[in-house]
Amino acid sequence: MACKKVGVPFNGTPEQEARLKKVISDLKDTKGALMPIMQQAQDIYGYLPIEVQTMISDETGIPLEKIYGVATFYAQFALQPKGKYQISVCLGTACYVKGSGAVYERLQKELGISGGECTPDGKFSLDSCRCVGACGLAPVMMINDEVYGRLKPDDIPGILAKYE
Amino acid sequence: MYRSHVLVCGGTGCTSSGSQQIMEALKDEIEKKGLSQEVAVVQTGCHGLCALGPIMIIYPDATFYSMVKVEDIPEIVSEHLLKGRVVTRLLYQETVTDTGVKALIDTDFYKKQHRIALRNCGVINPEVIEEYIGTGGYQALGKVLTEMTPDEVIQVLLDSGLRGRGGAGFPTGLKWKFAKQNDADQKYVCCNADEGDPGAFMDRSVLEGDPHAVLEAMAIAGYAIGASQGYIYVRAEYPIAVQRLRIAIKQAREMELLGKDIFGTGFNFDIDLRLGAGAFVCGEETALMTSIEGNRGEPRPRPPFPAVKGLFAKPTILNNVETYANIPQIILNGPEWFASMGTEKSKGTKVFALGGKINNTGLVEIPMGTTLREVIEEIGGGIPGGKKFKAAQTGGPSGGCIPAEHFDIPIDYDNLISIGSMMGSGGLIVMDETDCMVDIAKFFLEFTVEESCGKCTPCRVGTKRMLEILTKITEGNATMEDLDKLEELCYYIKDNSLCGLGQTAPNPVLSTLRYFRDEYEAHIKEKRCPAGVCKNLLTYNIDKEKCIGCGACARQCPANAISKTDYTAPGKKLPAMAIDTTKCVKCGACMEKCKFNAIYKK
Numbered sequence: 001m002a003c004k005k006v007g008v009p010f011n012g013t014p015e016q017e018a019r020l021k022k023v024i025s026d027l028k029d030t031k032g033a034l035m036p037i038m039q040q041a042q043d044i045y046g047y048l049p050i051e052v053q054t055m056i057s058d059e060t061g062i063p064l065e066k067i068y069g070v071a072t073f074y075a076q077f078a079l080q081p082k083g084k085y086q087i088s089v090c091l092g093t094a095c096y097v098k099g100s101g102a103v104y105e106r107l108q109k110e111l112g113i114s115g116g117e118c119t120p121d122g123k124f125s126l127d128s129c130r131c132v133g134a135c136g137l138a139p140v141m142m143i144n145d146e147v148y149g150r151l152k153p154d155d156i157p158g159i160l161a162k163y164e
Numbered sequence: 165m166y167r168s169h170v171l172v173c174g175g176t177g178c179t180s181s182g183s184q185q186i187m188e189a190l191k192d193e194i195e196k197k198g199l200s201q202e203v204a205v206v207q208t209g210c211h212g213l214c215a216l217g218p219i220m221i222i223y224p225d226a227t228f229y230s231m232v233k234v235e236d237i238p239e240i241v242s243e244h245l246l247k248g249r250v251v252t253r254l255l256y257q258e259t260v261t262d263t264g265v266k267a268l269i270d271t272d273f274y275k276k277q278h279r280i281a282l283r284n285c286g287v288i289n290p291e292v293i294e295e296y297i298g299t300g301g302y303q304a305l306g307k308v309l310t311e312m313t314p315d316e317v318i319q320v321l322l323d324s325g326l327r328g329r330g331g332a333g334f335p336t337g338l339k340w341k342f343a344k345q346n347d348a349d350q351k352y353v354c355c356n357a358d359e360g361d362p363g364a365f366m367d368r369s370v371l372e373g374d375p376h377a378v379l380e381a382m383a384i385a386g387y388a389i390g391a392s393q394g395y396i397y398v399r400a401e402y403p404i405a406v407q408r409l410r411i412a413i414k415q416a417r418e419m420e421l422l423g424k425d426i427f428g429t430g431f432n433f434d435i436d437l438r439l440g441a442g443a444f445v446c447g448e449e450t451a452l453m454t455s456i457e458g459n460r461g462e463p464r465p466r467p468p469f470p471a472v473k474g475l476f477a478k479p480t481i482l483n484n485v486e487t488y489a490n491i492p493q494i495i496l497n498g499p500e501w502f503a504s505m506g507t508e509k510s511k512g513t514k515v516f517a518l519g520g521k522i523n524n525t526g527l528v529e530i531p532m533g534t535t536l537r538e539v540i541e542e543i544g545g546g547i548p549g550g551k552k553f554k555a556a557q558t559g560g561p562s563g564g565c566i567p568a569e570h571f572d573i574p575i576d577y578d579n580l581i582s583i584g585s586m587m588g589s590g591g592l593i594v595m596d597e598t599d600c601m602v603d604i605a606k607f608f609l610e611f612t613v614e615e616s617c618g619k620c621t622p623c624r625v626g627t628k629r630m631l632e633i634l635t636k637i638t639e640g641n642a643t644m645e646d647l648d649k650l651e652e653l654c655y656y657i658k659d660n661s662l663c664g665l666g667q668t669a670p671n672p673v674l675s676t677l678r679y680f681r682d683e684y685e686a687h688i689k690e691k692r693c694p695a696g697v698c699k700n701l702l703t704y705n706i707d708k709e710k711c712i713g714c715g716a717c718a719r720q721c722p723a724n725a726i727s728k729t730d731y732t733a734p735g736k737k738l739p740a741m742a743i744d745t746t747k748c749v750k751c752g753a754c755m756e757k758c759k760f761n762a763i764y765k766k
Contacts, residue, residue, distance in 0.1 A: 031457075031476060032438075032456050032457040032458035032476075033458060034458035034459075035438070035439070035441060035455065035458050036438070036439070038441075039400070039439055039441065066459075069460050070458070070459065070460055073443065073460040073461065073617070074440075074441030074442050074443050074461070075441070075442030075443065076400055076440075076441035076442040077441060091362075092362030092363050093362045093363035093519070093520070093557065093560070093591065093593045093607070093608075094362070094363040094519030094520050094525070094591075094593055096362075096607055097520045097521060097593060097595055097599055097604075098520065098521075102752075129401070130360065130362045130444070130611070131360075131361075131362040131363060131364070131365070131401075132176070132180075132401060133176045133177070133365035133368045133401075133402065134176055134177050134180040134214070135177070135214065135363055135365060135517060135519040135525055136177045136213075136214025136215045136216075136217060136519075136525040136526055137177065137180055137181060137214070137217075138519065138520075138525070140180070147179075147180035149180055149181060153756075154756070
């Protein structure tokens with residue numbers, strides 16, 4: 001996934017590393033534990049840079065290439081850090097027929113980035129997603145955990161201004 | 165004892181429209197008025213009418229308030245709860261009649277529904293196991309463990325005619341029978357809660373509104389096939405469902421309804437949660453199991469079928485959430501009861517998520533055999549804005565579009581297949597005359613291309629080529645030979661893909677080609693998009709008779725494509741504006757801005 005914030009140096013703390021090691025030792029004997037470990041690792045670090053994948057590999061003995069394979073297969077795992085405010089626009093069918101495509105385009109225009117990227121200041125990242133299940137409010141977008149429904153493209157500048 | 169219960173919907177739809185804040189305001193206000201001992205506030209699952217959220221129902225008289233705002237709370241508390249006077253302006257307008265208030269069950273939305281899988285959704289608090297037990301919960305598990313043999317359980321399911329609610333409609337009893345026949349030291353029961361179909365949210369509503377029904381049914385399945393471990397694979401995008409499942413599993417363990425020696429019968433069964441990570445293909449059974457094992461979620465060839473060699477290479481059954489939610493009721497009420505509903509080959513009810521261009525978006529559960537007309541016109545309340553119905557899309561990216569000519573066909577598995585769509589998990593998206601069917605087909609192909617796991621070539625490469633042809637058509641660059649190529653490719657991909665995702669990926673194209681071929685041809689031959697959606701084929705124009713010359717459009721235009729003409733329409737003070745179509749970028753900003761409907765696209 002392309003991100004304008006490429007080359008962000010990894011700066012994990014010893015405290016994060018200790019938390020990750022605890023997660024791994026708790027789950028070590030669980031069958032098929034790799035995904036739960038990676039999900040919790042992403043909760044701890046916010047994303048899964050190669051440094052974190054290497055740590056998981058060292059602790060579990062699972063080859064790094066397998067971990068990298070899993071990390072790149074699933075949309076949820078991010079190899080690059082996300083913005084402080086993560087915007088995801090629903091492009092599920094119900095939202096799409098109600099015009100979420102125009103909302104998504106407006107966001108790209110307002111933020112000056114494409115989907116899958118984050119703004120150079122690290123503030124906003126933009127993604128599309130498939131159905132958050134709030135089809136009654138279509139079209140819908142989420143900024144972190146906040147849901148905005150019944151959107152029109154003209155609502156976008158006002159909503160973004162709340163996060164300035 | 166409370167004299168009144170206030171039920172507030174805590175489903176994702178209503179939570180998104182602010183039901184948590186409403187619940188807090190309500191509790192504060194009740195406290196302030198000193199009613200805490202008399203009135204209880206209960207958070208429930210989904211009531212189905214998501215379009216009107218947040219929803220609040222006040223018992224004992226089941227008054228149904230819709231689109232409630234925090235500002236309305238003091239009025240509801242002082243008028244309704246304190247003085248016993250209904251706040252008419254906040255009522256769901258369908259329940260208001262000339263003579264007073266009619267029961268919710270008599271409204272068009274609920275009248276034709278029959279709730280089995282959703283029976284507890286919106287009725288009980290899903291986070292309190294006692295409420296589930298109070299409505300007959302875990303009785304079916306008790307009955308199975310103490311009175312029935314595994315073979316009898318399977319026979320009941322076979323007799324009921326229950327078919328899988330996740331898509332393909334395989335008979336559930338048969339699936340269990342195959343898994344039971346295979347001896348192994350360990351077997352597994354899995355639940356598919358990876359509802360990836362965009363626009364479908366019935367499984368989420370069941371998990372949010374009645375999680376114990378799924379746990380109970382999985383334990384019954386464990387007993388029937390001889391498994392002691394279950395896994396629920398749930399989408400990580402459903403945080404409320406995940407949270408409620410965690411609570412439900414913990415409570416069931418505490419009450420010893422999961423774990424060792426359940427009901428003192430020596431039967432052991434436990435359930436673990438596994439979170440998906442955003443891959444549509446993981447809804448396919450073998451891919452889901454590969455994912456639980458901690459791998460890339462790629463499907464495996466079948467045979468061997470999961471009943472022989474499934475999760476961790478052991479015999480496994482996988483059923484969908486809605487399928488499980490039916491099972492305790494079938495055990496308690498008998499297979500004849502269930503088989504008495506529905507059509508000859510599709511028994512019981514089906515939950516549909518109504519969405520798109522329809523007035524009552526939300527969740528409905530109807531007996532199999534209900535017609536599309538009843539669902540859209542009566543239950544769904546028709547299409548907003550007086551627009552004309554064009555098609556209903558079922559089955560998501562694997563399904564197809566049903567045109568108006570099949571409006572009266574009874575909905576069941578076999579009928580939907582025969583008209584080129586499928587039941588799928590139950591998303592039902594309504595489209596009107598302003599939706600372009602080529603664009604919709606392209607939309608679904610974009611989805612499939614993005615979600616194809618890449619393991620087999622027909623799906624990985626074939627869908628990409630299909631998307632390229634569709635893009636060409638929507639841009640007005642295609643020839644009629646491209647259309648033939650597209651169709652040929654569809655059949656090739658259908659026949660040669662490894663898993664269900666690839667085999668069904670061409671369906672959106674095939675069904676729109678079948679019913680809306682004229683739209684494809686209009687794009688190709690006339691370079692015209694009849695619905696006015698495909699940007700490249702549109703021009704924006706100004707009706708010079710309607711234009712008052714205010715210039716609002718010109719100020720909005722990012723391409724400076726709008727300028728004054730020297731024509732002033734009769735009765736207008738300023739000369740009309742005109743769009744230079746060579747400069748126009750077709751963003752539509754001018755049309756949005758014009759208050760006089762003077763700008764049109766064609």
